Amino acid sequence: KAGVTQTPRYLIKTRGQQVTLSCSPISGHRSVSWYQQTPGQGLQFLFEYFSETQRNKGNFPGRFSGRQFSNSRSEMNVSTLELGDSALYLCASSYNTGELFFGEGSRLTVL
Amino acid sequence: AQKVTQAQTEISVVEKEDVTLDCVYETRDTTYYLFWYKQPPSGELVFLIRRNSFDEQNEISGRYSWNFQKSTSSFNFTITASQVVDSAVYFCALSERVEFNQAGTALIFGKGTTLSVSS
Numbered sequence: 449k450a451g452v453t454q455t456p457r458y459l460i461k462t463r464g465q466q467v468t469l470s471c472s473p474i475s476g477h478r479s480v481s482w483y484q485q486t487p488g489q490g491l492q493f494l495f496e497y498f499s500e501t502q503r504n505k506g507n508f509p510g511r512f513s514g515r516q517f518s519n520s521r522s523e524m525n526v527s528t529l530e531l532g533d534s535a536l537y538l539c540a541s542s543y544n545t546g547e548l549f550f551g552e553g554s555r556l557t558v559l
Numbered sequence: 560a561q562k563v564t565q566a567q568t569e570i571s572v573v574e575k576e577d578v579t580l581d582c583v584y585e586t587r588d589t590t591y592y593l594f595w596y597k598q599p600p601s602g603e604l605v606f607l608i609r610r611n612s613f614d615e616q617n618e619i620s621g622r623y624s625w626n627f628q629k630s631t632s633s634f635n636f637t638i639t640a641s642q643v644v645d646s647a648v649y650f651c652a653l654s655e656r657v658e659f660n661q662a663g664t665a666l667i668f669g670k671g672t673t674l675s676v677s678s
Contacts, residue, residue, distance in 0.1 A: 481664040491668035504665050536602060542664055550604040
């Protein structure tokens, strides 16, 4: 069974640009959650999508957004990038919300 | 507010030693879930265990064991006879109960404990 796939794995952007990250969940999983991991703040919950609807949202500014498609694939977008947005962005899928399966992440560097 | 504290930032042991990773949590919820995840250098978090607040029974899975004590709000993780492959960052996490008695996916993570096992 294929795991959670995130693309791209690495990317470099400059301040002010925007970025879109993609996540393909495990087949059959309808819940996709996104987390940001930084050395300073650790792992922080961004948002969760379930059946194409945002079901929960963390405490992040509106520059961070996401969506989910009918095939459960999800994208997250960060607009007007800031240096502090440099992080590992992890996507996790879940079948029954109790156990999260994480991808290897997309490492974003903002210059 | 919910909070998870992993006071040990880094632990170094030699193979075959036993090691315990501490986790202390804070929550006002009466129903909640606790997790442990392992993050190897590749980056993905690997699920190890989930425990709900009504189940204080200790659990053992091979060389891994977990001790949940509500009285002290702790959920400690012990690796017996550690191996080099156990080297990773270990995270303890907490989530609230959502509908249908399921754990929510908005996990509150601790800062993690980096475990280094040398041969």
